[in-house]
Amino acid sequence: MTTDEATRARAGQHEEPQACEGPAGESGEGAAEQGYDVFAQLCPSREVFAELADKWSLLILMSLALCGPQRFSELQRGVGGVSRKMLTQSLRNLERSGLVLRTVFPETPPRVVYDLLPLGRELAELVAPLGRWTEHRAGRMMAAREEFDATHARG
Amino acid sequence: MTTDEATRARAGQHEEPQACEGPAGESGEGAAEQGYDVFAQLCPSREVFAELADKWSLLILMSLALCGPQRFSELQRGVGGVSRKMLTQSLRNLERSGLVLRTVFPETPPRVVYDLLPLGRELAELVAPLGRWTEHRAGRMMAAREEFDATHARG
DNA sequence: CCGTCTAGGTCTCCAATATAGACCAGGTCT
DNA sequence: AGACCTGGTCTATATTGGAGACCTAGACGG
Numbered sequence: 001m002t003t004d005e006a007t008r009a010r011a012g013q014h015e016e017p018q019a020c021e022g023p024a025g026e027s028g029e030g031a032a033e034q035g036y037d038v039f040a041q042l043c044p045s046r047e048v049f050a051e052l053a054d055k056w057s058l059l060i061l062m063s064l065a066l067c068g069p070q071r072f073s074e075l076q077r078g079v080g081g082v083s084r085k086m087l088t089q090s091l092r093n094l095e096r097s098g099l100v101l102r103t104v105f106p107e108t109p110p111r112v113v114y115d116l117l118p119l120g121r122e123l124a125e126l127v128a129p130l131g132r133w134t135e136h137r138a139g140r141m142m143a144a145r146e147e148f149d150a151t152h153a154r155g
Numbered sequence: 156m157t158t159d160e161a162t163r164a165r166a167g168q169h170e171e172p173q174a175c176e177g178p179a180g181e182s183g184e185g186a187a188e189q190g191y192d193v194f195a196q197l198c199p200s201r202e203v204f205a206e207l208a209d210k211w212s213l214l215i216l217m218s219l220a221l222c223g224p225q226r227f228s229e230l231q232r233g234v235g236g237v238s239r240k241m242l243t244q245s246l247r248n249l250e251r252s253g254l255v256l257r258t259v260f261p262e263t264p265p266r267v268v269y270d271l272l273p274l275g276r277e278l279a280e281l282v283a284p285l286g287r288w289t290e291h292r293a294g295r296m297m298a299a300r301e302e303f304d305a306t307h308a309r310g
Numbered sequence: 311c312c313g314t315c316t317a318g319g320t321c322t323c324c325a326a327t328a329t330a331g332a333c334c335a336g337g338t339c340t
Numbered sequence: 341a342g343a344c345c346t347g348g349t350c351t352a353t354a355t356t357g358g359a360g361a362c363c364t365a366g367a368c369g370g
Contacts, residue, residue: 036290039214041235045293052289055208059194072318080196083358088319098299108366109317119292119299126285133281134207135191137274138200144253144274227347238329243348263337264346 048097052123056082056090061116062131064100065124069115099123203252207278211237211245216271217286219255220279224270254278 036045051057056079063078064070070078076087091114094100099120105111116124191200206212211234218233219225225233231242246269249255254275260266271279 036293038286038289039218039233039235043293044297045290046235048293048296049214049286049289050210053208053210053213053285055205058208059204063194078194080194080201084319085321085359086357089357096300096303097296098303099296104318107317108364109315110319110364112318119295122292123285123288126281126288130208130278130281130285131193131204133278134193134204135200137277138191138198138203140274141203141252141254142199145251148251148253239348240330240350241328244328259347262346263335264344265335265348267347 051093051097054090056086057094058127058130060087060090060094061099061120061124061127064114064116065121065128069113072112072114075114094120206248206252209245211241212249213282213285215242215245215249216254216275216279216282219269219271220276220283224268227267227269230269249275 037043038045038049040046059079059082060075063075067074067078072087072091075091076082076084079087082090091100091102095102095114097119099117101115101117103113103115105113192198193200193204195201214234214237215230218230222229222233227242227246230246231237231239234242237245246255246257250257250269252274254272256270256272258268258270260268
């Protein structure tokens with residue numbers, strides 16, 4: 001029976017309550033007490049995750065990890081294509097969450113240097129492999145896309 | 156001298172030409188020949204990176220890695236808060252890039268199962284630690300935020 | 311003295327994107 | 341017949357992203 005299979009499948013998922021069923025569905029924040037869960041919509045960890053998991057934040061972290069402390073304009077040059085607005089916004093976010101330190105030198109013209117804090121360095125070390133992997137596998141993925149597009153265009 | 160310091164800092168960056176200076180600024184695609192560069196705006200790897208580096212794609216990969224093959228609606232329940240539209244779109248993307256396999260069982264009601272392909276499993280294994288790290292450090296980051304907000308609100 | 315340059319932003323406006331919610335096919339169950 | 345199911349798509353609205361003007365405040369040129 002179809003229903004049977006669906007039930008089994010769902011039951012299988014239920015057996016991984018922590019990560020996939022989301023202890024905090026809409027019932028509150030039970031997750032906060034015994035552990036955070038990025039899969040749960042209202043878990044604080046999800047909020048944090050959602051802000052870190054975008055291309056600009058990740059690229060900024062990688063750039064800081066690779067090249068060390070950098071000024072605003074160096075970062076803008078290093079992270080190709082980022083607008084000042086998004087760079088500011090992402091950096092503020094990283095600063096706010098304690099990942100990045102912002103140091104202002106009150107000169108003119110102003111000089112502002114961004115550097116990783118220990119927490120940010122931890123994350124950067126997890127993110128770096130992701131960047132390297134993407135570069136390494138980009139060719140394969142581009143090929144897959146071409147094939148997908150070819151067979152899906154009109155088939 | 157201030158200028159001196161600035162010059163040294165910038166020079167330091169230039170010595171890492173591959174990742175941070177972006178061989179493909181607007182000069183073409185030199186990066187494509189000897190290696191991809193996610194920092195370069197026009198590098199194919201950046202395009203791929205930009206599509207993978209968003210919360211929904213990463214959460215979907217993590218869910219598939221943790222819970223195994225799942226149907227559309229299971230994923231929607233597993234990844235709290237994702238809209239059908241974004242789920243569809245992200246899954247299509249992952250499928251198109253060869254990370255995920257989509258299998259349709261022509262029953263009624265329809266059943267569609269998504270599973271990781273080897274390429275997707277590779278990536279998922281890099282992404283999983285990121286999710287775990289976020290959960291582990293969420294408390295610290297939330298605290299940092301509160302302090303930041305307190306000292307920045309009016310100070 | 312006036313204009314210009316600089317770095318690191320902010321502000322404004324407009325396009326692109328995300329989300330919520332309605333709708334659809336088409337076969338099963340009541 | 342009518343309700344219900346899944347895996348979407350379509351539409352209307354809210355949010356976000358990017359381009360480019362503007363700002364501060366001192367150093368420099370003339």
